[in-house]
Amino acid sequence: MSTIENQFTDLRLHGMYARWKAMVETREHHKLSFGEGVEVLLQAEAQDRANRRFDRLTRAAxxxxxxxxxxxxxxxxxxxxxxxxxxxxxxxxxxxxxxxxxxxxxxxxxxxxxxxxxxxxxxxxxxxxxxxxxxxxxxxxxxxxxxxxxxxxxxxxxxxxxxxxxxxxxxxxxxxxxxxxxxxxxxxxxxxxxxxxxxxxxxxxxxxxxxxxxxxxxxxxxxxxxxxxxxxxxxxxxx
Structure with a gap:
């Protein structure tokens, strides 16, 4: 696991971690500017947190x-x-x-x-x-x-x-x-x-x-x- 992936894991940025792995595997990160890459990772993290909150709420209901x-x-x-x-x-x-x-x-x-x-x-x-x-x-x-x-x-x-x-x-x-x-x-x-x-x-x-x-x-x-x-x-x- 790379240093970047370790940091994602340590900080519990699960959405970013999953999206980063996918970007590396497809070499997509080479095609994006720094700003574009950060935006993609932030969107992935926000969506992951929303999905997990939804799962928690439906289970509790x-x-x-x-x-x-x-x-x-x-x-x-x-x-x-x-x-x-x-x-x-x-x-x-x-x-x-x-x-x-x-x-x-x-x-x-x-x-x-x-x-x-x-x-x-x-x-x-x-x-x-x-x-x-x-x-x-x-x-x-x-x-x-x-x-x-x-x-x-x-x-x-x-x-x-x-x-x-x-x-x-x-x-x-x-x-x-x-x-x-x-x-x-x-x-x-x-x-x-x-x-x-x-x-x-x-x-x-x-x-x-x-x-x-x-x-x-x-x-x-x-x-x-x-x-x-x-x-x-x-x-x-x-x-």
Whole structure:
């Protein structure tokens, strides 16, 4: 290994190291001016760091599906507005702390759509966490018992995009109501939340249970939200 390659390795400039090796093997470095060579190496390093950050973000998110915006079925019959999806894909809603509420019958693609939007957010450098709602509320319950409650809630609050899937599969007890309220309150206006549910938004009051808490939660979610109501028969059934 040459002195230059050793320095790239010591400084952890992995993108530069890989690009330099390729340039030497093809003798490309002889064809470039000093400035051009430096620019090529810097671009390679920047791309490598972006790729590795993206990999870290997607692993940490723990998506249900490895889905992309390009893979979405944008047929209008499914209740998807392609212009709306295009707008959401820009990530503007993330910068404005807006929510996305996705509803529809079992198997119609809610989780896939939520995963695709989350995957897109990771590509834009955003921190994303994906949870089944009931499992998250079980996690908050255990965190209260073992004393890690503040740490968990700080992590949820600082996440750029929180995805709550399968919301409404079970009614919430008093502690779950309060935990959900605190999660939504911590994120209100500051960060974005995607909620996917089989139930229409109008039925969420009953699921949450306590009218006052339901009003507070839905007031923070609904008024600044993007709504997507998926239609059609189960995609799983078609497969």
């Amino acid at each position: 723990q998506f249900r599906y490895q889905a992309t915006i390009e893979e979405l079925n944008l047929e209008s019959a499914r209740g998807i507005n392609s212009s709306q999806i295009t707008e959401l894909a820009t990530g503007t809603y993330l910068d404005q702390g807006e929510c996305i509420l996705i509803t529809g019958a079992t198997g119609c693609g809610k989780s896939f759509l939520a995963s695709a939007l989350g995957y897109q957010a990771c590509g834009q450098g955003k921190k994303v966490l994906y949870f089944n709602t009931q499992k998250l509320l079980m996690k908050t319950k255990m965190a209260r018992i073992d004393g890690s409650f503040l740490k968990l809630f700080n992590k949820l609050a600082k996440t750029d995009l929180l995805i709550l899937d399968d919301f409404g599969l079970a009614h919430l007890d008093k502690k779950q109501q309060m935990d959900l309220m605190e999660i939504i309150e911590d994120r209100h206006v500051r960060s974005s939340t995607i909620i996917a549910s089989q139930l229409p938004v109008g039925s969420w009051y009953e699921i949450i249970g306590e009218a006052t808490i339901a009003d507070a939660i839905l007031d923070r979610l609904v008024h600044t939200s993007h709504r997507i109501e998926l239609k059609g028969e189960s995609l799983r059934k078609k497969l």
